[in-house]
Amino acid sequence: MNTSEIERYTLKQYTRLMISFFGCLLVLSIYQFSNLYFKGVIDGIFSASFLIMVVHQIGFASLMGVIFAFPFNFWEKLRPKYGFNLVFILLSLVLIVEAVLIGYYCTALVPLGPDLFGVGFGSILDRIIDSGGMSLSVIITILITIGLFLGFYRISSKFYHRISKMYPFTIILFSMFIATLFLEGKPINQNKTQYLTKNLYELFTENKVPFNNQSIFSSKNEDFTDGEIVWINSVYNGRNFDELYDIAKDKAYEKEFDKALLLCRYILSETPSHIDTKVLSGRVNIWQGNTEISIKILKSCIKTNPDYIDSYSALFDVYFWSGRSEEALALIEQVERNGSDIEVITDKIARAHRQDKTTTTTTNTTKQKSKAELASED
Numbered sequence: 001m002n003t004s005e006i007e008r009y010t011l012k013q014y015t016r017l018m019i020s021f022f023g024c025l026l027v028l029s030i031y032q033f034s035n036l037y038f039k040g041v042i043d044g045i046f047s048a049s050f051l052i053m054v055v056h057q058i059g060f061a062s063l064m065g066v067i068f069a070f071p072f073n074f075w076e077k078l079r080p081k082y083g084f085n086l087v088f089i090l091l092s093l094v095l096i097v098e099a100v101l102i103g104y105y106c107t108a109l110v111p112l113g114p115d116l117f118g119v120g121f122g123s124i125l126d127r128i129i130d131s132g133g134m135s136l137s138v139i140i141t142i143l144i145t146i147g148l149f150l151g152f153y154r155i156s157s158k159f160y161h162r163i164s165k166m167y168p169f170t171i172i173l174f175s176m177f178i179a180t181l182f183l184e185g186k187p188i189n190q191n192k193t194q195y196l197t198k199n200l201y202e203l204f205t206e207n208k209v210p211f212n213n214q215s216i217f218s219s220k221n222e223d224f225t226d227g228e229i230v231w232i233n234s235v236y237n238g239r240n241f242d243e244l245y246d247i248a249k250d251k252a253y254e255k256e257f258d259k260a261l262l263l264c265r266y267i268l269s270e271t272p273s274h275i276d277t278k279v280l281s282g283r284v285n286i287w288q289g290n291t292e293i294s295i296k297i298l299k300s301c302i303k304t305n306p307d308y309i310d311s312y313s314a315l316f317d318v319y320f321w322s323g324r325s326e327e328a329l330a331l332i333e334q335v336e337r338n339g340s341d342i343e344v345i346t347d348k349i350a351r352a353h354r355q356d357k358t359t360t361t362t363t364n365t366t367k368q369k370s371k372a373e374l375a376s377e378d
Contacts, residue, residue: 008076009084020152021091022061029053035106041227042234049234053189060191095145101192109226111187113199186233232266241267252284260284275305279314286318294318306338316348328352
């Protein structure tokens with residue numbers, strides 16, 4: 001057969017192939033977030049965390065576009081359509097691996113990383129198949145993945161002309177991949193294949209291959225469940241801890257006290273000196289009715305940062321709500337000695353005096369009534 005008569009595939013078909021590859025990654029991302037949402041692990045599907053995952057998937061697709069450009073051109077010049085078929089098969093395998101890894105993540109709530117050697121491939125597949133819920137069997141997953149890939153490739157022919165001027169396409173893809181390197185990612189919003197490859201590379205280069213099922217999370221996160229870690233990652237997304245504190249405060253004002261305290265615990269596990277978070281956890285505990293815990297936390301804040309007026313402000317509120325006027329008066333003396341911004345809470349100091357006066361009056365009235373009742377009985 002004269003291969004010179006067979007039409008060779010060009011950058012046009014290669015571009016459509018990479019667009020289709022990204023389309024499949026996008027569907028897998030939607031699947032992941034939908035699964036986690038219906039399991040009650042995260043608050044929403046199309047969140048900021050989802051958008052960050054889409055950006056990471058664009059970067060991963062770009063990386064694949066750069067890597068496979070050379071074998072595509074080489075084999076197409078050597079034999080028509082061989083380069084296209086080779087890249088299609090390789091990308092299909094990558095998509096199948098990504099689908100399996102996402103299935104595992106949705107089941108275990110922990111991305112597969114350096115603990116791969118301890119888990120075993122058979123255990124991974126069993127866990128996905130036996131998980132129930134939205135998880136699919138491996139065979140169905142493979143068929144759906146390849147079907148999506150072919151479907152997106154056919155659809156891409158309808159709008160390819162819109163991006164036909166993007167030559168050289170691989171340079172643009174490489175630029176997009178470089179851009180994603182500056183975007184901090186969490187396990188929930190990273191490409192799982194890239195995450196696994198990166199972790200395995202670091203393990204082998206450091207000669208630290210684990211042969212047991214150890215957690216990939218640091219010791220700082222030992223007190224958090226896998227579900228809690230997933231939810232924290234879904235709202236964290238590279239924010240600094242001041243921004244995360246603002247989210248915790250919003251959750252508290254919305255009366256989502258458990259989530260507010262969870263974020264407080266996480267912030268303090270990473271930055272134990274974050275005083276605003278400590279004060280917030282004290283306030284949330286009193287709102288939950290945990291008076292003694294709240295007082296203990298806020299007293300610790302005052303002991304650690306005696307000049308920080310917000311700690312006194314929160315403790316005055318706790319004493320007022322719990323009717324502890326005598327302790328509030330003692331706190332007035334303490335804040336007058338230590339507080340540098342005492343004028344900020346003069347209203348709460350005045351309130352403490354009024355409460356003590358009311359309490360004293362009520363107590364005296366009660367005593368007088370008791371004496372009168374005793375005298376009448378005599």
